[in-house]
Amino acid sequence: MAPFSYSNAVIFGAGQVGMTLMEQLAVEGVQVTLVNRSGKVKEALPADVTVVAGDLTDPATVARLARSADVVFETAQPEYTEWPERWPPLVRSIIDGMAQTNARLVFVDNLYMYGPTHGRPIREDMPYAADGPKGKTRAAIATMLLDAHAAGKVKVVIGRASDFFGPRATDTAIFGDRFFEAVFAGKPVDTFGDVNLPHTYTYVPDFARALITLSRHEEAYGRAWHVPNTTVSTAEMMRLFGEAAGTPVKSRKVNRLMLSMVGLFVPIVREMKEMLYEFEEAYVVDDSDFRASFGAELTPLPEAAAATVAWFRQHLATPMKQAA
Structure with missing residues (x-):
């Protein structure tokens, strides 16, 4: 089925995925409205992009913001440590608000x-078998969204990524601020599990491009899709980053006990314990459904690594924190 076009998009959230979506949609001539809590972002915006404040926990606000949109991209989420308590009510509010509009919903997932x-x-088609709070929260939200689609409340499509890297991916547990601060200072980076195991990573600009592709295909709605990625290993990713940075990346392995100690001071590392299995076994994403249906447009890994290193050099020299 041929893709359809649209002229107005609303993006809930102005973090790493939201801002990258905004850039790509604006280049394509789509009028974009960013929504976050403050109504402000730290980056200069293209002329046709606006940013507004909005409380997404209020269905009436969601309905007002989404009413003029053809498509809404939902990238907003609570703090990592608050997912079980705050995220399901947020998604319920978004569903209830959007049910009052004709806009379609593209949900950003992992x-x-x-x-x-x-x-x-x-x-x-694998069952939702997570037994930790973050995995169970993700499962509950996905079920809620697809149930809403099946009930005819709102058209929903879910795009699922693996572990992020790329420009703006500052708060990831692996290739974020702490990683590049260490690389640029010539210090060892912390690694988890076996860095030589196959591991799928998702480049944020490629993820945004895949989400836009899903948004434009009628047949995509009503299910979740694994977006295209390149599977390598954590060791290979570190080699590519070192090559781009002009310095070999030194590493030290962090075991579960050390992870607990580091987590006393770094909350996102503390939260990594639930997900440590990702690095103790091969973590490979099957994206064949997406590729067969829509093709795949992936940035070559050396190019993605170079762009990531360049962005973090500037970011860490003049720190720029994303607005929530």
Whole structure:
């Protein structure tokens, strides 16, 4: 089925995915409205992009913001440590608000709901088997969204990524601020599990491009899709970053006990304990459904690594924190 076009998009959230979506949609001539809590962002925006404040926990506000949109991209989320308590009510509010409009909903997701797969490639038809709070939260939200689609409340499509890297991906537990601060200072980076195991990583600009592709295909709605990625290993990613940075990346392995100690001071590392299985077994995403249906447009990894290093050099020299 041929893709359809649209002229107005609303993006809930102005973090790493939201801002990258905004850039790509604006280049394509789509009128974009960014929504976050403050109504401000730290980056200069294209002329046709506006940013407004909005409380997404209020369905009436959601309805007002989404009413003029053809498509809404939902990238907003609570703090990592507050997912179980705050995220399901937020998604319920978004569903209830958007049910009052004709806008379609594209939900940004990850793979936590599946839990450990013991090295088997992760497919969309696998059961939600996570037993930790973050994985269970993701499972509950995905079920809520697809139930709303099945009930005819709102058209929903879910795009699922693996572990992020790329410009603006500052708060990731692996290739974020702490990683590049260490690389640029010539210090060892912290690694988890076995860095030589196959591991799928998602480049944020590629993820945004895949989400836009899903948004434009009628047949995509009503299910979750694993977006295209390149599977390598954590060791290979570190080599590519070192090559781009002009310095070898030194590393030190962090075991579970050390992770607990580091987590006393770095909350996102503390939260990593639930997801440590990702690095103790092969973590490979099966994206064959997406590729067969829509093709795949992926940035070559050396190019993605170079762009990531260049962005973090500037970011860490003149720190720029994303607005929520």
